[in-house]
Amino acid sequence: MAASSLPALRPLGVGELLDQAIRLYRRNFLSFIGIIAVVQIPIGLLQLAFSLLSAQSLSAVSSFNRAGPPRNPFTPAFFVGQFGTLIVAVISFVLVQGVATAAMTRAVADNSLGTPTGFVGAYRRIGQSWLPLVGTLFLAGLFSLLLVVWFLVPCVGWATGLGILAFFGVVIIPMIAPIVVLERKSGYRAMRRAWDLTRRRFWPVLGFVALMFLFNLIVVSGPNLLISAIFQGLILGGERAGAASGGLVTAQLIIESLVTLVFSLLYVPLQLIGFTLLYLDLRVRTEGLDLAMLAQDAALPAPSGAMTSAAASPMPPAPQLVAATPDAVLNIQAPQAEGGSLITGRELGYFFVLTLGFGAIYVLLIGGFTAVLALVASLAR
Secondary structure, X not given: OOOOOOOOOOOOOHHXXXXXXXXXXXXXXXXXXXXXXXXXXXXXXXXXXXXXXXXXXXXXXXXXXXXXXXXXXXXXXXXXXXXXXXXXXXXXXXXXXXXXXXXXXXXXXXXXXXXXXXXXXXXXXXXXXXXXXXXXXXHHXXXXXXXXXXXXXXXXXXXXXXXXXXXXXXXXXXXXXXXXXXXXXXXXXXXHHHXXXXXXXHHHHHHHHHHHHHHHHHHHHHHHHHHHHHHHHHHHHHHHOOOOOHHHHHXXXXXXXXXXXXXXXXXXXXXXXXXXXXXXXXXXXXXXXXXXXXXXXXXXOOOOOOXXXXXXOEOOOOOOXXXXXXXXXXXXXXXXXXXXXXXXXXXXXXXXXXXXXXHHHHHHHHHHHHHHHHHHHHHOO
C-alpha cells in the first residue's frame, strides 16, 4: 500500500494542543496574519477615526466649560462619531467575525488535514459559509441574553448562571465557527453540536481555554493595561497642576487603539487556530476522526465498533463510508453525537463550581487593576 497522504491525527493533551497551534502558526505566519489583517486593519482605523471624533468633541466642550458658561456636550460631531462607531461595529461583526473567521478556520483545517491552503485559497474555499456563521453568532448573542435572564432566577440561577454564561461565551461561541464552516451546520443545531462536543471533555476543554485566555491577557490586554495606568497617572498629575488633559486623553485613545490593533492581529489567528485544532481533537477522541481518515486514505469503509486511539474506549458504530476528500470525513458524525438530555445534574454541579471560580477571578482582577491605578496615582503626586 502506498504511504498515507493524510496527516496522522492523534489525541493531544492541553499543552500539546497549544504547542501544535503555535507550530502551525509559525509555518503559515504571513498567510494567517494576512487573512485577518485584510479586514481588521481598515476596520480598526475607521473605528479609531470615529472614536477620535467623539472624544475631541467632548474634549473641546470640556475645555470651553472650564473657561466660560456651560455648553451642550452633544454636538453634531459627537453624534457623527457615535453613529459611525456603531456602523463600523456592525461591519466588523460581519467581516471579522464572519468572513475572516470563516476563511481562517478553513485555512487551519485544510493545513491540518494535509491540503495546504493559502490566503487567497482560504477566501475562495469558504463559499457562502460566512452567512450562516454570522446568523449563528447573532443567534448565540440572543441566547446569551436568555442566559443573563437565567442568572437572575433565584437560587438555581444565582448558583449556576454565571458559570453557564461564562462557559457559553468562552467555549461554545468560539467553537461555532469550525462547526458551521466544516460541518455546514447552522443556528441551534450548530450551538447544540458545539455543546455536545465540548461537554464530553468539560474540564480539559476549559483548561485549554484558560491557557488561551492567559495568552490574551499577556499579548493584548497586558500592554493596554500598562498604557492605561501610565496615562491615568499623567492625567491625574496634570489636573492637580491645573493643566488641560484633553491632549493626553486623545493621545491615550490613539496609542491604546493602535496597540490593540497590532497585538490583536498577532493573537486572533492563534486563537482561531487553537479552537479549530481543539475541534479536531475532540472529534478524534470521541468520534474516531483519525480512524475515519485512515479508512478514507485506504479507500475502505470505516470499521464498525472501532476503538478510539485516545483511551481505547468503545465507540458507537461508525457509518460505512468511502469518501474522496477530508471534507467528506468531517461531515461524518457518530450516531449518538446529537440528541439526549440538554444538561445533566452533574453538569449543573460543574457550572456551580465555575460560578464560584469565575466570581473569585473577577473580584481578583478588578481588585488588582484598582490597586495598580491607586499605586500609579500615588506615585504621580
